[in-house]
Amino acid sequence: MSERLSVAKTYKLYLGGAFPRSESGRTYPVTDSRGKFLANAAQASRKDVREAVVAARKAFGKWSGATAYNRGQVLYRVAELLEGRREQFIAEVASSEGIQAKKAASIVDAAIDRWVWYAGWTDKIATVLGASNPVAGPYFSFSVPEPTGVVGVLAPQKSSLLGLISVIAPVIATGCTAVVVTSQDRPLSAITLSEVLATSDVPGGVVNLLTGHTAELAPWLASHADVNALDLTGAPDELRAELEASASGTVKRVLRATEEDWAKQPDIRRLRAVLETKTVWHPMGV
Amino acid sequence: MTWDYAPAPESRAIANLKPSYRMFLDGEFVEGSGEPLKTINPATEEVLAEVSTASASDVDRAVKVAKRAQDKVWGPMSGAERAKYIFRIARMMAERSRELAVLESLDNGKPIRESRDVDVPTAAAHFFYHAGWADKLDYAGYGPNPRPLGVAGQVIPWNFPLLMAAWKIAPALACGNTVVLKPAETTPLTALVLAEIIQQAELPPGVVNILPGAGDVGAELVNHPGVNKIAFTGSTEVGKIIQKSLAGTRKKLTLELGGKAANIVFDDAPLDQAVEGIVNGIFFNQGHVCCAGSRLLVQESIAEELLEKLHKRVSTLRIGDPLDKNTDVGAINSRDQLTKIQDLVATGEAEGAVRWTSACPLPEKGFFFAPTVFAGVSQAMRIAREEIFGPVLSVLTFRTPDEAIAKANNTPYGLSAGIWTEKGSRILWAANQLRAGVVWANTFNRFDPTAPFGGYQESGFGREGGRTGLEAYLDV
The missing domain is CATH 3.40.309.10 (Aldehyde Dehydrogenase; Chain A, domain 2)
Incomplete structure (x- = not known):
């Protein structure tokens, strides 16, 4: 009896809650760590970047306006779904990163735990970063952190799942929305993550995932006037200065992060990087 | 019937105006090697004083002495000692507040009521507030023992000359950084009197350096490789140029730019x-x-x-x-x-x-x-x-x-x-x-050292004031 032929998946972009192909019609081959063909991924274009920014901007009002408790629940629900896909993620991480299943399992577990960690921050970060300001006068003054808006994220190139989750989760936990350029050569877990997000309660457009060539897409994200902040984590070294210079055109907040040891427990730096502080004053008196 | 106000001018003599002012470098007032500038009273167009300006080599020297002071003195000093220096500055500013107010109004053109009631007292308050942070940074929410950045290059505008100097210098010092500050071309005088106060407060030489000059001096400072942090308040146009010029460097940047509220x-x-x-x-x-x-x-x-x-x-x-x-x-x-x-x-x-x-x-x-x-x-x-x-x-x-x-x-x-x-x-x-x-x-234009101030979008990034404002001067 012959073995059953599996059904191969067509990998697409995740944009505004939908799974379109690149408008350019382009794809590029994705291989495992040994060079064996895995799939054709969509190769996003400049226009896809712009569509993604539009989707992220559209989603920003509702997502940033949701209660912190609600955002926490929505994000926790994502962790539940990640857990359900655990085996699939382990297989994908193992093949794309060229590691043993056991190591891949510990990475996937860490990624899910990381997501839970950030989910719990949604309704605590304002207490930690906000303040009642003891001003010298008859005024009540308070400061609150607020999401900066649409964040362009260049995801880590090496760490295809744990790194990816470590850069996306803090952005959306704050109430920002994200346009993410995934790892160029290891995009499969990002695509699986988008399937998780699509079936979760995270509204469409809050996270947009673009597979493709980082060097081609990053400049469009860096120069886009409706992007408020740029995370350079996965930027090619030779492009970092250029991207940052381009981001200055609209005074973007730039996170000069690089690939790091993602297994290490993070601090709240990535949350702070995409938060503004708003100070409100009102007179006191009878 | 109409009520006329009799003139009630503040005495100009209180400003102790001197014919010439020099830049403050390494604890001394020295002649800058740039082209001297004449600062005028915008209310009368008369020349108030001649002010020496910095050249590129002066900027280089200032950054080097600031670096030395940070490495050898200010950085290793305990927070409690740093605090006392900054408290001293706050107190001495208050002592010389009337002089500073009159000088500010002469050089800037703002009404004495504002310089006397807002600019100068708020500037002194900024030093007083931040002084207290110097030995409490462990509690500021950035983890244990947060480190300073090093040398802060600061470029400030002409609209609140002394107050902006205070907003910049006080948190930088509290966090353990040393400073090279460039006041605005048209309003250098009060920053140089602040330098006198800093000298009288016996701040170690090189911890604060004040270099007057035009935009070219600012550009030298911003682009100097020895500077670890840039803080700029001014136009969005210049802010973008600065952000661009720092691209690819490790310098930390905060910008407080324009608005259209x-x-x-x-x-x-x-x-x-x-x-x-x-x-x-x-x-x-x-x-x-x-x-x-x-x-x-x-x-x-x-x-x-x-x-x-x-x-x-x-x-x-x-x-x-x-x-x-x-x-x-x-x-x-x-x-x-x-x-x-x-x-x-x-x-x-x-x-x-x-x-x-x-x-x-x-x-x-x-x-x-x-x-x-x-x-x-x-x-x-x-x-x-x-x-x-x-x-x-x-x-x-x-x-x-x-x-x-x-x-x-x-x-x-x-x-x-x-x-x-x-x-x-x-x-x-x-x-x-x-x-x-x-x-x-139900109010407007209120400022306080405890209340973070700064913009969204193209009004800049980073905050000044409050616990939040410390982030700009810490390696966190």
């Missing part, structure tokens, strides 16, 4: 109180305020009544001698700035807005511009979009709260905003909706 008056607002707030919002400091309430958004149903009250109130503002204690609006800081204001006002008229200008008498000499209110302004007009940085208010109307917010947020800036309404829930709703770093409700 919406001041929103809802139909239930206490109108007389709102009028005072509107006047304070746009005519405070001749409108030379990055967070000025330069776009008045009035609910349509009360627009006519409010405008009438506003004209009446603005007509009573007294424009003239900055040293006169009765003066409400002083001199425009420079001829260049006056020309910019005049150009934008001409554009407003050409684009069809309805101009009303106070009939107040203006002094014959000096740079003055009468308070001006444009009605019938549409969002597309330049006077609704561009920062005028002068005593010019653009009035727009709205019908619904949602429309007010949409119009208020329709700007690439995001520094400040104002809300006038008696309804608490509406205040909190509007404050939440406005994309601005500072929101004043």
Whole structure:
């Protein structure tokens, strides 16, 4: 009896809650760590970047306006779904990163735990970063952190799942929305993550995932006037200065992060990087 | 019957004005090797003093001595000791507050009432507040033992010369950094008196260096490889250039840039109180305020009544001698700035807005511009979009709260905003909706060292003041 032929998946972009192909019609081959063909991924274009920014901007009002408790629940629900896909993620991480299943399992577990960690921050970060300001006068003054808006994220190139989750989760936990350029050569877990997000309660457009060539897409994200902040984590070294210079055109907040040891427990730096502080004053008196 | 005010000028002698001022480098006042500049009194156009400026080699020397001071003295010093130095500065500023106020008004053109009651006391308060942080940084929420960045290069504007110097220097020192500061070309004097105070307070040499000069000195400082942190307050245009020039470096950057704040008056607002707030919002400091309430958004149903009250109130503002204690609006800081204001006002008229200008008498000499209110302004007009940085208010109307917010947020800036309404829930709703770093409700233009200040979007990033403001000077 012959073995059953599996059904191969067509990998697409995740944009505004939908799974379109690149408008350019382009794809590029994705291989495992040994060079064996895995799939054709969509190769996003400049226009896809712009569509993604539009989707992220559209989603920003509702997502940033949701209660912190609600955002926490929505994000926790994502962790539940990640857990359900655990085996699939382990297989994908193992093949794309060229590691043993056991190591891949510990990475996937860490990624899910990381997501839970950030989910719990949604309704605590304002207490930690906000303040009642003891001003010298008859005024009540308070400061609150607020999401900066649409964040362009260049995801880590090496760490295809744990790194990816470590850069996306803090952005959306704050109430920002994200346009993410995934790892160029290891995009499969990002695509699986988008399937998780699509079936979760995270509204469409809050996270947009673009597979493709980082060097081609990053400049469009860096120069886009409706992007408020740029995370350079996965930027090619030779492009970092250029991207940052381009981001200055609209005074973007730039996170000069690089690939790091993602297994290490993070601090709240990535949350702070995409938060503004708003100070409100009102007179006191009878 | 009309009530005339008798002149009540503050004595100019209190300023201890000297014929020449030198830059402050490595604890000494030394001649800079740049071309000296003459700083003038914008209210009379007379030369106040000659000020030596820095050259590229002076900047280089200043950065090197600042680095040495940070490595050897200021960085290793205990926070408690640093605190005492900064407390000393605060106290000595208060002691010399009247002198600083008069000098500020002479050099800048702002009314003595403002320099005396706002600029100088708030500047001293900034030192006093930050002094206390120096030995408490472990509790600031950035993890244990947060480290300073190193040498901070700071470039400040001419609208609040001493106050901006305080906003920059105090947190930098508290966090353990050393400073090279460039005051604005047209207003270097009070920063150099602050340098005297710093010398009298026996701050170790090189911890604070003050180098006057024009934009080229600022550019040298910003681009000097030995600087670890840049803090800039000024125009969005220059801020973008600085951000671009720091791309690819490891220098930390904070920017406090321009604004075009919406001041929103809802139909239930206490109108007389709102009028005072509107006047304070746009005519405070001749409108030379990055967070000025330069776009008045009035609910349509009360627009006519409010405008009438506003004209009446603005007509009573007294424009003239900055040293006169009765003066409400002083001199425009420079001829260049006056020309910019005049150009934008001409554009407003050409684009069809309805101009009303106070009939107040203006002094014959000096740079003055009468308070001006444009009605019938549409969002597309330049006077609704561009920062005028002068005593010019653009009035727009709205019908619904949602429309007010949409119009208020329709700007690439995001520094400040104002809300006038008696309804608490509406205040909190509007404050939440406005994309601005500072929101004043039923008040305007309030500043305090404990309250973080800074912008969204193209108004810059980073905050000054409060616990939040420490982040700008720590390696966290």
